[in-house]
Amino acid sequence: MTLASSVLGGDRLALARLLTQVENDSLEGRAALAELFPHTGRAHLIGVTGAPGTGKSSLVNQLALHFRRQDDKRVAIVAVDPSSPFTGGAVLGDRVRMRDLAGDAGVFIRSMASRGSLGGLAQATASVVQVFDAAGYDIVMIETVGAGQSEVDIAGLAHTTIVVEAPGLGDDIQAIKAGILEIADILVVNKADRPGVENTERSLKSMLDLAHPSQRVFRHHGQIMSDSVQAAPRDGMIWIPPIQRTVSTEGTGIAELAGLVAKHAAHLRQSGDWASRERARLEVELDALIRETLMSRFREGVPQKQYDEIVEKVVKRNLSPWEAVKVLMNPHPGPSPRGRGESERSK
Numbered sequence: 308m309t310l311a312s313s314v315l316g317g318d319r320l321a322l323a324r325l326l327t328q329v330e331n332d333s334l335e336g337r338a339a340l341a342e343l344f345p346h347t348g349r350a351h352l353i354g355v356t357g358a359p360g361t362g363k364s365s366l367v368n369q370l371a372l373h374f375r376r377q378d379d380k381r382v383a384i385v386a387v388d389p390s391s392p393f394t395g396g397a398v399l400g401d402r403v404r405m406r407d408l409a410g411d412a413g414v415f416i417r418s419m420a421s422r423g424s425l426g427g428l429a430q431a432t433a434s435v436v437q438v439f440d441a442a443g444y445d446i447v448m449i450e451t452v453g454a455g456q457s458e459v460d461i462a463g464l465a466h467t468t469i470v471v472e473a474p475g476l477g478d479d480i481q482a483i484k485a486g487i488l489e490i491a492d493i494l495v496v497n498k499a500d501r502p503g504v505e506n507t508e509r510s511l512k513s514m515l516d517l518a519h520p521s522q523r524v525f526r527h528h529g530q531i532m533s534d535s536v537q538a539a540p541r542d543g544m545i546w547i548p549p550i551q552r553t554v555s556t557e558g559t560g561i562a563e564l565a566g567l568v569a570k571h572a573a574h575l576r577q578s579g580d581w582a583s584r585e586r587a588r589l590e591v592e593l594d595a596l597i598r599e600t601l602m603s604r605f606r607e608g609v610p611q612k613q614y615d616e617i618v619e620k621v622v623k624r625n626l627s628p629w630e631a632v633k634v635l636m637n638p639h640p641g642p643s644p645r646g647r648g649e650s651e652r653s654k
Contacts, residue, residue, distance in 0.1 A: 343441035354465030383439035462490035474503035499552035
């Protein structure tokens with residue numbers, strides 16, 4: 308029996324092994340992903356992002372508990388941690404904050420190292436999410452590294468994006484400077500028992516009022532993507548991101564937040580945006596795989612010595628990067644049309 312078959316059969320040990328294979332981008336992992344792909348497309352993908360110190364991990368912990376106790380849904384959590392500077396592995400800090408979920412067979416927590424990936428998402432995150440989807444988890448929550456301005460990549464992966472803010476972190480317009488307000492489907496003011504929560508909420512509301520409601524634009528791995536529902540709403544259906552106060556350490560506001568998540572999922576299906584986001588996500592994933600494959604083939608066809616020589620010329624400013632690309636992509640150019648003409652005239 309293959310790893311993929313075992314995962315479909317509910318084997319947690321096989322699931323853990325396959326996640327490792329996928330994260331390491333092994334041939335076995337790729338084969339399993341191909342086998343599992345027809346079984347995907349059913350899970351609700353929820354992204355949780357925000358600046359460091361806003362309490363994202365505690366919020367994810369409480370939301371997962373709610374989904375388990377109140378809705379009896381199977382929940383998978385993908386926590387993208389910063390990479391260890393020594394081992395390259397995940398720091399695993401989120402595991403410490405999610406001890407309440409330990410021992411629950413309906414919850415699976417996977418920490419991943421970002422490995423220097425920008426946007427708060429490791430390259431293998433989308434594949435890991437796909438495995439959980441195929442394994443039958445109803446909800447997959449993706450918590451990203453608190454990296455601030457590059458967190459918007461989550462919008463290209465999740466159906467529902469929760470942006471977490473907190474009072475007392477300094478600048479009231481940090482959210483708009485970080486470029487993450489535009490990708491929020493739900494705004495959460497966590498740690499709402501702290502002083503200044505009214506100012507934070509007021510600032511967020513003001514920024515939402517200033518935002519143009521007819522179109523939202525977000526980036527996924529550097530590519531600009533538009534939210535089709537906002538660009539062309541059906542029957543006037545436009546989702547205005549609600550603002551929800553929470554105190555995750557006490558569980559305050561968690562039930563209301565879970566209700567907003569369910570409401571947004573219903574909106575996506577009614578408006579047709581669920582299918583639009585799935586198409587956009589898979590298209591970006593396909594483009595990324597094509598680029599990776601083409602780059603691998605290119606490096607295989609260019610001797611390392613030649614590549615190093617070209618790099619050295621670029622470093623010494625003897626060759627521009629654009630000229631270097633032309634040389635590397637066309638190492639043995641034929642005679643130019645002008646050259647052929649002159650040769651023929653000389654005869």
